[in-house]
Amino acid sequence: MATGQFTQVKAPVTIVHSNLDQEVIQITEDRLRLALNDHLQAAEERKSWIGPLGIFLAVVTAFVTADFRDFGLKAPVWQAIFLICGIWSSLWLLKAAYRSYKAPTIEDIIKRVKRVESQQ
Numbered sequence: 001m002a003t004g005q006f007t008q009v010k011a012p013v014t015i016v017h018s019n020l021d022q023e024v025i026q027i028t029e030d031r032l033r034l035a036l037n038d039h040l041q042a043a044e045e046r047k048s049w050i051g052p053l054g055i056f057l058a059v060v061t062a063f064v065t066a067d068f069r070d071f072g073l074k075a076p077v078w079q080a081i082f083l084i085c086g087i088w089s090s091l092w093l094l095k096a097a098y099r100s101y102k103a104p105t106i107e108d109i110i111k112r113v114k115r116v117e118s119q120q
Contacts, residue, residue, distance in 0.1 A: 025110075025113055025114060027113055031113075032113065035109055035112055035113050036109075038104070038109070038112075039104065039106075039109045042103040042104045042109075043103075045099050045100060045103045046100045046103045047100070048096045048099060048100055049093060049096040049097045049100050051096075052089055052092040052093035052095075052096045053093055055085075055089045055092075056086065056089040056090055056092075056093050059082060059085045059086045059089055060086055062082060063079075063082045063083065063086055066082070068082075
């Protein structure tokens, strides 16, 4: 038994597949900067539904589990406030979810950069 040695095996190569095609995009720095800034804003928009969801869940949980009592305002007023906040937060959540769904992807940014490049 040999210690500290590896056996070298030589395998014949029968087929080689090449995937070396490349596409080059030329663009000026300012246009690239604009496209990347737009993409950064879109990436932030993709996460914009998290805040409204948290508020909506908190308001719905409070509305469902609370026993509204008079505290500065009458109990029905508190109930109405929570109901209005729940409706408002659900509309905000729907708007944020829609905007998140419609936010541009990486492919959209690449298409935009190519379109800018072809217009030069």
